[in-house]
Amino acid sequence: MTRVASRRSVLAGSAVGAVCGLAGCLSGGRDVEETITETHAADELSAIAVSTVVSDVDVHAASQGSIDIEGRKGAVSRDDLESIGLRTSTADGVLEVAVDRNDSRTLFGLRPDPILDLSLTVPEALEVCRIESGAGDVDVANVHGDLRIETETGNVTASAVDGTVSATTETGSVVVDDPASIDRLATVTGDVTASLPGIDGDAVIGTTTGGIDLRVPDELDLTLEITTETGEISVTGVDALPEMTGDSLIEAVVGDGTHRLEIVTETGDVAVTDRSE
Numbered sequence: 001m002t003r004v005a006s007r008r009s010v011l012a013g014s015a016v017g018a019v020c021g022l023a024g025c026l027s028g029g030r031d032v033e034e035t036i037t038e039t040h041a042a043d044e045l046s047a048i049a050v051s052t053v054v055s056d057v058d059v060h061a062a063s064q065g066s067i068d069i070e071g072r073k074g075a076v077s078r079d080d081l082e083s084i085g086l087r088t089s090t091a092d093g094v095l096e097v098a099v100d101r102n103d104s105r106t107l108f109g110l111r112p113d114p115i116l117d118l119s120l121t122v123p124e125a126l127e128v129c130r131i132e133s134g135a136g137d138v139d140v141a142n143v144h145g146d147l148r149i150e151t152e153t154g155n156v157t158a159s160a161v162d163g164t165v166s167a168t169t170e171t172g173s174v175v176v177d178d179p180a181s182i183d184r185l186a187t188v189t190g191d192v193t194a195s196l197p198g199i200d201g202d203a204v205i206g207t208t209t210g211g212i213d214l215r216v217p218d219e220l221d222l223t224l225e226i227t228t229e230t231g232e233i234s235v236t237g238v239d240a241l242p243e244m245t246g247d248s249l250i251e252a253v254v255g256d257g258t259h260r261l262e263i264v265t266e267t268g269d270v271a272v273t274d275r276s277e
Contacts, residue, residue: 029076029111029112030074030075030076030112030114030115031076032074032075032076032077032078032080032081033072033073033074033081034072034073034081035070035071035072035073036070036071036073036086037068037069037070037071038068038069038071038086038088039066039067039068039069040066040067040069040088040095041065041066041067042065042066042067042095042122042123042126043065044093045067045090045093045094045095045126046093046094046126046127047093047094047095047126047127047128047129047145048067048094048095048096048097048120048122048126048127048128048129049094049095049096049097049128049129049130049131050097050098050118050120050128050130050131050132051096051097051098051099051130051131051132051133052098052099052116052118052132052133052134052136053084053099053100053101053133053134053135054099054101054113054114054115054116054133054134054135054136055099055115055116055117055118055133055135055136056115056117056118056133056136056137056138056139056154057117057118057120057131057133057136057137057138057139058117058118058119058120058139058140059119059120059122059128059131059139059140059141059143060120060121060122060140060141060142060143061121061122061123061124061126061141061142061143061144062121062122062123062124063123063124064121064123065123066123067095067120067121067122067123067126068120068121069086069088069097069118069119069120070118070119070120071086071099071116071117071118071119072116072117072119073114073115073116074114074115074116074117075112075114075115076111076112076114080111080114081114083101083102083103083114084099084100084101084102084114084115084116085099085100085116086098086099086100086116086118087099087100094129097118097120099116099118101113101114115136117136122143124142124144125144126143126144126145127143127144127145127146127163128140128143128144128145128147129145129146129147129148130147130148130149131147131148131149131150132149132150132151133150133151133152133154134151134152134153135151135152135153135154136151136153136154137151137154137155137156137157137172138151138154138155138156138157138158139157139158140157140158140159140161141158141159141160142159142160142161143161143162143163144161144162144163145161145162145163146163146164146165147161147163147164147165147166147167148166148167149165149166149167149168150167150168150169151168151169151170151172152169152170152171153169153170153171153172154169154171154172155169155172155173155174155175155190156168156169156172156173156174156175156176156187157175157176158175158176158177158179159175159176159177159178160177160178160179161176161178161179161180162180163179163180163181164179164180164181164182164183164200164201165179165181165182165183165185166182166183166184166185167184167185167186168184168185168186168187169186169187169188169190170187170188170189171187171188171189171190172187172189172190173187173190173191173192173193173210174186174187174190174191174192174193174194175192175193175194176193176194176195176196177194177195178195178196178197179196179197180197180200181196181198181199181200181201181203182194182196182199182203182205183201183203183204184203184204184205184206185203185204185205185206186204186205186206186207187206187207187208187210188207188208188209189207189208189209189210190207190209190210191207191210191211191212191213191268192205192206192207192210192211192212192213193212193213193214194212194213194214194215195214195215195275196214196215196216196217196275197217197275198216198217198220198221199222199259199261200259201259202259202260202261202262203259203260203261203262204261204262204263204264205261205262205263205264206262206263206264206265207264207265207266207268208265208266208267209266209267209268210265210267210268211231211265211268211269211270211271212263212265212268212269212270212271213271213273214263214270214271214272214273215272215273215274215275216238216272216273216274216275217274217275218238218239218240218274218276219239219240220238220240220241220254220255221254221255221256221257221258221259222254222255222257222258222259222260222261223251223252223253223254223257223258223259223260223261224241224250224251224252224253224254224261224263224272225249225250225251225260225261225262225263226246226249226250226251226263226264226270226272227248227249227262227263227264227265228247228248228264228265228266228268228269228270229248229265229266229267230266230267230268231247231265231267231268231269231270232245232246232247232269232270233245233246233247233248233249233250233269233270233271234269234270234271234272235250235252235272235273236271236272236273237273237274238272238273238274239274240254240255241254241272
């Protein structure tokens with residue numbers, strides 16, 4: 001069953017202003033640098049979680065039995081550099097890796113904040129359950145377990161995650177490639193790109209200002225709903241879905257329609273194509 005309804009409305013208010021690129025904003029003037037490393041045994045751990053203040057985070061899996069952490073600190077002065085550091089703790093089998101900053105030690109806001117970018121290499125069988133960042137890009141690849149990623153300002157990239165991915169940012173893009181499944185992929189200002197082998201539960205993909213590019217397999221079992229306030233919708237090249245275009249709402253039930261996939265954007269286009277293209 002396929003229903004196509006059409007309604008176009010004009011959004012009130014002005015568009016969001018341009019935001020400077022995150023990497024450029026964070027790199028300027030931080031001439032005092034330091035690299036720190038830690039290694040943790042993973043024998044008695046079930047998962048790892050990461051939380052940061054102002055940091056890029058890179059997590060990937062490798063064939064090894066330990067967790068290797070490299071932190072790259074940068075600041076405009078030695079005092080600023082000492083105000084940010086790495087803290088690790090273990091609770092209920094979860095290794096918590098955190099970046100802490102002592103705001104009382106320096107006059108942040110008058111000069112660039114200190115940063116501590118993180119790169120983690122984890123065992124392939126260890127679950128990566130959560131990554132949180134106030135400002136910074138998050139890049140995750142080839143990890144195990146259901147993963148939740150949240151950043152306020154920064155781009156999110158997750159590829160080949162063997163679990164269900166939830167990835168959200170307020171300002172930045174979201175790119176998810178080949179997860180086992182998804183729960184929620186969302187950004188306020190930015191594009192969402194996802195290539196899915198399928199979904200095994202209800203899911204939402206959304207952006208307020210930005211486009212959505214979704215690639216799905218030819219065989220599907222879902223209820224699909226796509227809405228946009230100001231934008232164009234196109235569904236092409238997917239055997240299980242008829243060719244469809246519209247400017248506000250498209251709905252389709254494929255197979256038994258077991259799981260519901262909702263795609264929503266206020267200002268932006270939505271394109272659904274075959275993932276093999």
